[in-house]
Amino acid sequence: MDNTDKYLLNYKGHNFASPVVNDIDFLENIEDFEIRDDDVFLITYPKSGTIWTQQILSLIYSEGHRNGTENLQTVDRVPFFEYNTRKVDFVKRPSPRLFASHLSYNLVPKGLTNKKAKIIYVYRNPKDVLTSYFHYSNLVVIFEAMNSIEELLEKFLDGKVVGGLWFDHVRGWYEHRRDFNILFMMYEEMKKDLRSSVLKISSFLEKELSEEDVETIVKQATFQYMKSDPRANCDSIVSNELGRRTNEGRFLRKGTVGDWKRHLTVEQNERFDKVFQRKMRDVPLKFIWDLNEG
Numbered sequence: 001m002d003n004t005d006k007y008l009l010n011y012k013g014h015n016f017a018s019p020v021v022n023d024i025d026f027l028e029n030i031e032d033f034e035i036r037d038d039d040v041f042l043i044t045y046p047k048s049g050t051i052w053t054q055q056i057l058s059l060i061y062s063e064g065h066r067n068g069t070e071n072l073q074t075v076d077r078v079p080f081f082e083y084n085t086r087k088v089d090f091v092k093r094p095s096p097r098l099f100a101s102h103l104s105y106n107l108v109p110k111g112l113t114n115k116k117a118k119i120i121y122v123y124r125n126p127k128d129v130l131t132s133y134f135h136y137s138n139l140v141v142i143f144e145a146m147n148s149i150e151e152l153l154e155k156f157l158d159g160k161v162v163g164g165l166w167f168d169h170v171r172g173w174y175e176h177r178r179d180f181n182i183l184f185m186m187y188e189e190m191k192k193d194l195r196s197s198v199l200k201i202s203s204f205l206e207k208e209l210s211e212e213d214v215e216t217i218v219k220q221a222t223f224q225y226m227k228s229d230p231r232a233n234c235d236s237i238v239s240n241e242l243g244r245r246t247n248e249g250r251f252l253r254k255g256t257v258g259d260w261k262r263h264l265t266v267e268q269n270e271r272f273d274k275v276f277q278r279k280m281r282d283v284p285l286k287f288i289w290d291l292n293e294g
């Protein structure tokens with residue numbers, strides 16, 4: 001291990017949330033983790049729509065989830081890969097295996113580069129990521145609490161947060177996209193048109209869905225539905241596993257586009273823009289900062 005403190009564990013340049021890393025040996029052997037052709041990895045930078053897409057993936061793959069006959073939490077259907085807090089035996093898991101991960105491109109199992117297993121990479125405009133991270137850091141004890149947006153902004157632009165430097169994460173995955181079988185999805189597009197996003201994901205996964213299935217998935221993947229579904233809203237995980245700092249606040253907080261406007265000052269926003277323009281100059285990914293932009 002390179003460097004550990006109470007909240008961050010820096011390993012090969014990536015910042016892990018140290019309180020939930022429960023198996024250092026696993027991390028050290030990730031490269032050699034055996035990949036199956038039908039594995040599906042959902043990869044995100046933290047606070048970019050992970051649980052949302054976990055829910056969509058689970059609904060696409062599991063009829064028992066869609067029709068409510070199976071009572072399982074979404075995080076058990078699509079477990080986290082590097083934060084295996086529930087100690088799932090991944091090798092014994094039946095295929096197709098679905099995983100969620102925040103890993104950067106250079107740390108994932110090498111078997112993913114044979115381009116058979118599929119990766120869905122979801123990204124979100126980083127000002128909303130920062131805003132979501134700010135509230136989350138003050139909600140759960142496993143994250144370092146931030147006194148102000150200013151304090152987080154410094155750390156975020158310096159990569160001293162869980163997930164490391166946002167710019168490196170997104171750029172890394174984008175620049176190495178040809179090494180993987182990968183679909184890029186944007187949080188804001190999912191928000192604008194959930195139905196088309198579900199169809200795009202299911203087509204990439206080569207999963208045939210009936211019209212009725214699509215309706216059910218879209219309904220159960222809306223923010224309002226997930227917020228009131230104890231299997232999807234992560235309330236019990238926050239309270240019983242991650243630990244709450246306060247009784248206020250939910251994992252499914254707002255689920256909107258552009259909330260950063262209520263949090264960043266004009267000066268902070270300009271500072272962010274300067275770094276964004278410099279770091280993302282030659283990355284042609286589209287970003288939506290506000291849903292009125294179209």
Ligand SMILES: Nc1ncnc2c1ncn2[C@@H]1O[C@H](COP(=O)(O)OS(=O)(=O)O)[C@@H](OP(=O)(O)O)[C@H]1O
Nearest residue numbers: 046047048049050051052132222223252253254255
């Ligand atoms: N269905 C749906 N629709 C829209 N938005 C949703 C949905 N589900 C989760 N969310 C929002 O995603 C944010 C949490 O991101 P992650 O799940 O990536 O967090 S984590 O990295 O796994 O901790 C967090 O964003 P904020 O509300 O801005 O804080 C969640 O509310």
